[in-house]
Amino acid sequence: MANEVVPATGSFLDELNLPKIVAGPAGEAISRLIGGAVDIPAAWLAQVAQGIKDKTEAKTVVSKAVADAAASIAWNDPEVIQRAAHSLLAKELRHQTNREAIARKAIEYLADEPTEQTAKPDDDWLNVFERYAEDASSERLQDIWGRIFAGELRRAKTFSLRTLRFVSELDESVVNQFEKWSARVVDFDSIPFPPTQGVEFSELLHLQDCGLVTGVGSTLHKKFDLNKVPEGQRVPLRFGFRHFAVIVLIEPPFEFQIPNLFLTSIGREIYSITRTTTKLETVRAFVEQFPKNHVDQILIADLGNNNQTEICWSKSP
Structure with a gap:
């Protein structure tokens, strides 16, 4: 079942014949963006399941009654659980596909304009970038995010968090x-x-x-x-x-x-x-x-x- 959702192909970076310019800090950032889902889909699906479990356990006291009521509905209606699982998996798969498309674009731009050294963006920047980039479904926006990622990998702090927020709201x-x-x-x-x-x-x-x-x-x-x-x-x-x-x-x-x-x-x-x-x-x-x-x-x-x-x-x- 896991392999039907996310095909177990070879390594993402290996498939791209990754140039040396993205080794080191840039390679770490790219690996973080694409995660391990392509290489080990079963583990990825396990993490999704764990995420559901964590969210359930994190309910506050104030919302416990609502959570209990929702759980009761789900328990009595297995189709609710099934629909929720399909919805979550479809959403995560879409996000994963978008992130990988952007990573590929970034690598292409790094290869077009090689540089001797690359940089790793700081964690806060990567957190915001991942959150915005995973929603970029159109090829045009994926291309823009790919250029931004490549630019940041060439020189850290090239793009501010304000700019990332702006791009996330861009229209054609x-x-x-x-x-x-x-x-x-x-x-x-x-x-x-x-x-x-x-x-x-x-x-x-x-x-x-x-x-x-x-x-x-x-x-x-x-x-x-x-x-x-x-x-x-x-x-x-x-x-x-x-x-x-x-x-x-x-x-x-x-x-x-x-x-x-x-x-x-x-x-x-x-x-x-x-x-x-x-x-x-x-x-x-x-x-x-x-x-x-x-x-x-x-x-x-x-x-x-x-x-x-x-x-x-x-x-x-």
Whole structure:
């Protein structure tokens, strides 16, 4: 019966041909996430039964009368016990399946971007992560949790407990909108030249209401003060997109500011796991809006193509 519920296959980690990068602390965390159910299903089912027993014995004095009444009903109706057992087993099996899918995703991301050392998240973080991740049934959310787990295994305390709680409540529309706007994020923390009206403005208001960005509809700016740079010395300012960099050569002394809205702490953490590709036209749109006073030249470097650089704008002779 046990093997019908959870097939007794080989070791989960062995099946994945686990790379060396998840040995040590990361391997311990992954093993904790998936538990021993895949390797020893009979033991897992025994633990489920023990959990039922523990919960029964843990009833308080205040609830004892209710517990006794429920037990009496169950005793007189064996079908109640059977339905409860099936319900509990189905729930635990679903949770186990979700956790293992997330572990597989995390391993894939660790393999895609190998690192020499990994870290083990602290127990409190793992407790919260397990509780939220086991309810992620959709492939989209499992992928997000897998990225978070891989990021935390690379560097502990990358993702806060607040971010875990936020992701547990994510819906598809918020994910889609934030991934769209992540393509326009500069230097990992801000979105320059944000719209002030229209559909896109409404999208940003929604993301602000969700706690991912701040400053929508305000007058927030990034200020650049080059007044202390000697005259005649061109200063390169770099603005980093996900797959491109914009290098602006400025003739000081000069001071200017760019309207921006900013990612919140949760927004920055979520941004680190988004995979939206920044298109060249997005970068060119940034260049078009960039203030050209005192600018000598603007270059675009393709970070995914050996930093190949092109002149996007140049001051007229």
